[in-house]
Amino acid sequence: MAFDDASAVSDEALLVAYGNGDRAAAQMLTARLAPRVLGFSTRMLGGDRAEAEDVTQEAMLRLWKIAPEWRQGEAKVSTWLFRVASNLCTDRLRKRRSVDLDSVPEPEDAAPGAVAGLIEADRARALERALAELPDRQREAVVLRHLEGLANPEIAQAMEISIEAVESLTARGKRTLARILSGRREELGYDSD
Numbered sequence: 181m182a183f184d185d186a187s188a189v190s191d192e193a194l195l196v197a198y199g200n201g202d203r204a205a206a207q208m209l210t211a212r213l214a215p216r217v218l219g220f221s222t223r224m225l226g227g228d229r230a231e232a233e234d235v236t237q238e239a240m241l242r243l244w245k246i247a248p249e250w251r252q253g254e255a256k257v258s259t260w261l262f263r264v265a266s267n268l269c270t271d272r273l274r275k276r277r278s279v280d281l282d283s284v285p286e287p288e289d290a291a292p293g294a295v296a297g298l299i300e301a302d303r304a305r306a307l308e309r310a311l312a313e314l315p316d317r318q319r320e321a322v323v324l325r326h327l328e329g330l331a332n333p334e335i336a337q338a339m340e341i342s343i344e345a346v347e348s349l350t351a352r353g354k355r356t357l358a359r360i361l362s363g364r365r366e367e368l369g370y371d372s373d
């Protein structure tokens with residue numbers, strides 16, 4: 181079938197003509213639809229032109245396969261072709277997202293290693309023993325401030341003393357703790373700096 185004015189011929193007429201063996205109709209339809217499908221696929225695949233070309237080729241092949249059975253009037257050729265391209269793009273995007281579990285590195289364990297755990301346990305025991313040596317009020321102020329994270333006004337209210345008294349108790353308590361623990365810095369894994 182010869183087409184005098186290809187732009188006046190519908191996509192459906194070209195597909196039916198190809199389905200009946202007219203290779204020129206396939207060339208015209210490819211020239212008309214492939215660039216649009218390529219642009220669509222490129223955008224769907226985040227700019228990956230190589231994959232978009234593969235999708236376009238696969239979609240056009242599927243169109244040529246169904247050409248002999250095309251039922252006129254059920255769908256527009258371009259609509260059908262974009263749906264096929266969309267499904268192919270979606271499949272490729274899913275494959276990108278699925279990852280081989282063996283290739284994923286193990287998540288880092290936030291828990292300290294065995295040695296670090298032992299060091300921390302030693303430090304905690306040493307701190308507990310040193311805190312036990314402080315006078316009760318100093319121990320209370322230091323624990324509330326540095327272990328419980330309360331602000332000085334909150335500590336003052338909890339201990340029913342002034343903020344200045346809290347500052348004094350915590351300062352004296354810290355100095356006493358430093359003195360008690362000073363000989364054990366290296367043993368507890370602290371640098372001598």
